[in-house]
Amino acid sequence: MEIAFSGQRAVVTGAGKGIGRATALALAQGGAEVIAVTRTQADLDSLILECPSIKPVCVDLSDWEATDAALKDVGPVDLLVNNAGFGMLQPFLEVTSDHFDKCFSINVKAALHVAQIVAQGMKARGTGGSIVNVSSQASQRALKDHAVYCASKGALDMLTKVMALELAPYQIRVNSINPTVVMTKMGRMGWSDPVKSKEMISHIPLGKFAEVDDVVNSILFLLSDKSAMTNGVILPVDDAVAMP
Ligand code: NDP
Incomplete structure (x- = not known):
């Protein structure tokens, strides 16, 4: 199935590394004009070397006002991938206020705010659009120290559903993808221990973690018109049929 994004403008957050970077490159390859948003300039520099058509925006998305300023001239956007995320392992009894605020400010609040900015423009232009929030299997399953x-x-999953409900009248679809472990920088942080990873893989009948491209392909499908009647869906990319 060929998916083309010619003539469309896409914003991808957390585009410096991992899933976000691969999504930005895939969208550019599919003909989209891509705006890559992340907070480490060096990652944007290397991304642009790899794909000069990509437009960089460097901002810490956990800063609400800085996000407004950074995205105010972003122009008409058709597609948004809310991918930037933060994860840190901490036993429940040791969770700190700082950890909680950091995690929610990027995984939930920033996703909400970037979507507000983009969806306001989509609504004003009346052109519709598609938003994909990058969630996780962790939204549905209890994982130790998570x-x-x-x-x-x-x-984020419930945010996806309410956004889908409220934005549908403007022909803006909102869906989420929920992958299992992917061995990016974040994935390695949680799952490099062979004992832990073996246990997790034992619940995955295919016997492996997801690859970055498995996740990117699902994102591209949900962004595209191939999923034109799919809205408010929480799409697992995890082969977790046997997960307890
Ligand atoms: P990576 O750590 O490889 O990449 C995350 C990207 O997000 C980095 O470019 C990072 O920039 C950026 N980012 C983080 N915080 C901010 C911020 N405050 N402002 C701007 N950019 C920020 O992670 P993945 O690619 O693995 O994860 C992408 C998404 O996928 C996340 O939402 C994650 O929760 C989700 N996910 C990941 C899984 C996995 O196993 N890897 C499984 C399921 C879901 P910097 O490096 O400069 O901080």
């Missing part, structure tokens, strides 16, 4: 991360992704 209390804050699981809670933040659960919140």
